Amino acid sequence: MKYHQKSRYTDANVSFTIGKIQVSPGKEQLSCSDKSIAVQSMSIRLLCYMARRKKALVTRDDLRKHVWQNEETADHTISQHIYRLRQTLKTLDDNRQYIHTVTGSAGNGYRLLADSREIKQTRAKPAVFFARAWAFCLSLSNHNRAGYFFAFLSVMLLGLAGYGYYFSAASITQVTYLQGRERNAAISPDGKTLAYSYQSPQSPFWTIYLQSMTADQPALAITRAPMPGGAMPDGTMPDETMPDETIPDETRKPEQTNRHGPFVFDNYPAFAPDGKSLSFLRYHRDVQAFYSVDIDPLSIKFKQETKLLDVNFYDVHAKLKWLDDESFIFNSKVARKAPYKLYRFNTGSGTKTQLTSPPLGGAGDKVHELSPDKKHIAIIRSKKDGQYLYLYSLLQQKLDEIAFISKDQRYGISWLDNKRIVFLNQQGYLTTYALDDKKFSTYNQLKNPGFSPVKIPDTDAVLVQQEWSLRENGANIVSTSNPRVAASTGFTPVIPSASYSRLPLWTGNDSLVYSVVNADKSHDLMRYRQQVSVPLMHFKSYQSWPPRLSWRPDSDEVLVNINQSCFLVNLITTQSRQLCPDEISPALSSWSLDGQWLYFSLPKNGEWPLMRMHVSGATLEPVGLDHVEIAKEGPDGNLYYRRKNSLDIYRFNHTDKASSLLIERNYKLGFATNNDFHITAAGIYFTDLKNRNSGLYFYDFLADTRHKVMTRPSYFESFSISGDEKQFYFSQPKNRDSHISILR
Structure with missing residues (x-):
């Protein structure tokens, strides 16, 4: 051929x-x-x-x-x-x-x-049959062609009619239209009111919105963000004299800054059985709890919210499902690496009963949904090797493992009726499981129709959301000139948004190293130079966010912190070697200016002392600082660092061994990073959220002042700067709009 x-x-x-x-x-x-x-x-x-x-x-x-x-x-x-x-x-x-x-x-x-x-086909499929039949008609003589043609046309029209019915039964219609991101939908018991979590493009925070599914009414915010991202529920704009949002060190909870940066939200709405109240998870800096608010479904109005139950600090994915008027099922975990467990809580007596005990090593019972008759709980349990479907009988108090369903997380599960469960499988198709015959079947033939299916009561329709996370929208890497040393050029794409590209890191010789997070949560470490990207490393990680990167000065090596260790990757040969011993797993690290020492802190009796390790890995010694998150060496020989659970930047004088506060910062967004500030001879470039604007700032050593350099292109706090300080590099989401649709 x-x-x-x-x-x-x-x-x-x-x-x-x-x-x-x-x-x-x-x-x-x-x-x-x-x-x-x-x-x-x-x-x-x-x-x-x-x-x-x-x-x-x-x-x-x-x-x-x-x-x-x-x-x-x-x-x-x-x-x-x-x-x-x-x-x-x-x-x-x-x-x-x-x-x-x-x-x-x-x-x-x-x-x-x-x-x-x-692969030989046993029978021709419709599209192949039509094509072959048409070719057969064309091959006939004129005398015989007419009769065969009309016979073929009749068959084809019948076939197309059948296919037209099928495709009309598998259509997707958008139902939410706010500018921004909409997800985690809930539907009222009568199917007439929709609730979801919403994030405005101008705000990093998530709030709960309510809208009618039957009347032409605007969506209404029923909760408010702790900082402004638009009008409040009463229609007024927030007070411009809002006090400083920085949390003093002594009031911070463990790992509040370095673990859960962006998680300030109202999320996971759930209707009560009578549809007259709505519950949700509130995760703010001063409170983590389930709340409930009374609503009027007919007029889409609401009353003052009340607290139902405090949850743990690590419960960023806690969800509740109402069992009856006084009790609900919810998931919770007690530590960062502990699995989610299911509990039953009675609001009248205040009693909590544990229902499940997932094994260690996975996220546990992160996704669950009650059957309409409240007799069963469908669970997607996350284990080390993937996602499993479980069924818990509330009557028998018995948990059964049904099947392995996916290697990667595919959030969302729902009940079509009391006997059928629907979820998204590994290949991206909505799949049903029938309790009676214990068989799986494909819900329809649409691939990747959306995430988190939610059945609409008394219909055959299912709600789906466009995104699982912002990774679904893609992100690119952009550059811009530094206004302090060159004329402004605006943001120019460097790496296109064909994938989720994050954490650009300037590595000398006009090259960048960046991370690509794939749909299956695997990672590709890439090097970009002269308009060509070359793969350096591919790896799986228990983390779904990009790894931390740090370039070793005056070398062709970059350090990547992954999978409880750190590795040096050669930018030329793409070979990697483990630098950190197995018992040492720094989360954040940075290099000395001569590239000979690696600075990082380690947990030790809760003190987190700063250590430095030689590039050979042979020498590990304390520096003399405790409670350090990340430290960087400046041209003056001093160390500049963030304290553990603090956003502020301190200076450690290498001569008198004394520390002093240098830069106070407001609330930082995003995951922990070692590249939210950079030291130069003249000062420090750092990210901050000031006056509700996400900006890049500069602290001048000589003048002891700070000023805004530019507005950042996104809330991603990590950035990089070229060696001559002429170019900045940022990550930028491709599209911040995502909506909720009906799949029929």
């Missing part, structure tokens, strides 16, 4: 194999033995084209012309897709190489090393 001939591999209904792996273009899925992985359509197109070419050399120009169909496609874009495709193939079959990179006098490009074979 010559590559320019029409190939069956371009048919979405034709599956084929390459080596041991089955390629299903129609499903956008790769399979091997009992493993299946959903892939991007571009990966399928790549494999289809390379399968057509057999084992011939495929150049990048070939791929631009036949796969991307765009001559402007950059080399690094092709390289990244090939790299990810290789990783996927390796996950399914790690015993052989499938794609080989070819270099030399014969040409540069890629070659598929495995044989490809079409």
Whole structure:
């Protein structure tokens, strides 16, 4: 088969194999033995084209012309897709190489090393049948063609009518329209009122909104953010004289700053059985609790909220589901690495009863939902090796494991009725489980219709949300000139938002290192230079956010903190080596200016002393500072650091060994980072939230003053600066809008 001939591999209904792996273009899925992985359509197109070419050399120009169909496609874009495709193939079959990179006098490009074979179909599918029938009609003589043609037309119209009914039954209609992000929907028992958590583009905080599903009324905010992100529920704007939001060190709870930075929200709404009150989780800096507010579903009005139950500091994903008028089921955990457990709480007596005991090592019972008749709880339990479906009988007080359903987290589960559960499976399809016959079936054929399904009572419709997290929207890396030393240029994209790219780090020689968080929560560490991105490391992590990075000065090495250790990655050879001993796992670290010492703090009797370790890993010694989060060495030889559970920046004088407060900061957003401030000879660049604006600031050593440099492009607090201080690099979300839809 010559590559320019029409190939069956371009048919979405034709599956084929390459080596041991089955390629299903129609499903956008790769399979091997009992493993299946959903892939991007571009990966399928790549494999289809390379399968057509057999084992011939495929150049990048070939791929631009036949796969991307765009001559402007950059080399690094092709390289990244090939790299990810290789990783996927390796996950399914790690015993052989499938794609080989070819270099030399014969040409540069890629070659598929495995044989490809079409999988014979037992019967033609409708699209294939129509095409073949039409070709048959065209092949007939004029005398016979008319009769066959009308027969074919009748069959085709009947088929299309059936398909039209199917597709109309699997349509998606958007139902929320606020500018910003909307998720975690709840529906009232009568199906007429919708509640959800909402974040305005101008605010980092989440509030609860209510809207009618039947009347043409505007959505109404029924809770308010602790800091302004728009009008309050009464329609007024917040008081501009709001006091300083910084929390004194002595009042902070453990790891409040470095663990749960952005988690200031009202979230996870749930209607009471009578539909006349709405409960939700409030996670603010001074309170973590379930609250309830009385509402009037007819007029969409509400009254003063009341506290139901305090939860633990680590319960950022705690959810409640009402069992009856006085009791509810909720999940909670007692420590950061402890699993979520299910409890029953009675509001009248104040008694709490534990229902489940998940094993250590996973997130536990993070997702749960009560059946309409309140007899069962459907649970998605997160273990070390993936997600499992469980069923808890409230009558028998018995927990049963049903099945392994997904390797990665797919949030959300709902009940279609008292006997059927619906959830999103590993491949991205809504799947049902029937309690009676204990069988799984596909709810419909729409792939990735949305996350967190919620059944609308007395209908066949399901609510879904567009995003699981902001990662679904993508993020790019942008650069801008430093207004202190050069004319402003505005924010220019450096890394496009085809993926979730975070944490740009300038590493000398006009290069950047950044992290890509994939849909399955795996990570790719990439180096960008001269408009080309090269993969450095691919790894799985128990964390869903990007790893911390720090460049070793005057070297070709970058340090990455992952999986309870730290590794040095060579930017040229892409080889990595473990630097930190197994018993040492620093969360944040930084290098001395000469690149010979690594600074980090370690837990020791709650004191968190600052240590430094030689680049050889042979020497580990204390510096003489306690309660340190992250410390950086300045050109003057002094150390500049954040205290544990503090946002402020201190200076440690290396001569007299004394510390002094240098910069007071307001509430910081985002996860802990080692790149929210940078030391230069003249001062310190740092991020802050001042007067409700997210900005980049500069502290001048000589003048002992601070001033705003620019507004940041996002609430991501990590940033980087070039060696000549002329360029800043930030992460920027691609799109902050996401909505809730009805799937029928």
